[in-house]
Amino acid sequence: MPRTPLRTSLDDLEVWFVTGSQTLYGEETLRQVADQSAAVAAGLSGLPVRVVWKPVLIEPDGIRRLxxxxxxxxxxxxxxxxxxxxxxxxxxxxxxxxxRKPLLHLHTQA
Structure with a gap:
């Protein structure tokens, strides 16, 4: 059986950064959530894998699809x-x- 070489680079791997909220807060707040979420994702750019920001999730179907x-x-x-x-x-x-992938729940408090 041929051996598969070990991966030596993480350049082609991604971690998706997703943010949860809900429509109860209104469009202006959801825009702020998206902006702040993108800033947090950008702040994680020093990780050895690419962090890919995804739009804010506000409904069960969107979460399941993601x-x-x-x-x-x-x-x-x-x-x-x-x-x-x-x-x-x-x-x-x-x-x-x-x-079916690992999940890290990032908890922050202001």
Whole structure:
């Protein structure tokens, strides 16, 4: 059986940075959430893998779709999830159940 060489570069790998919120807060707040989320993702640019910012997730179907997309993409090695404003846990159940990649829940407090 031929041996597969070990990967020596992480250049082609990605971690997706996703942010949870909900429509309850209104469009202006969701724009702020997106801006702040993109800034946090950019702040993680020193990691040895590329951090890819994804749009703010505000509904169960979008969360599940993102998890399935991550599963299907061989470049994605995991997801960093940040709940910017209150994002009901129930909204995440189907997506997290579908996710087959590592998940890091980033918790911050101002």
């Amino acid at each position: 998890a399935l997309d991550a599963n299907a993409d061989d470049r994605v090695i995991g997801i960093i999830a940040w709940m910017h404003t209150f994002s009901p846990a129930k909204m995440w159940i189907a997506g997290l159940d579908a996710l």
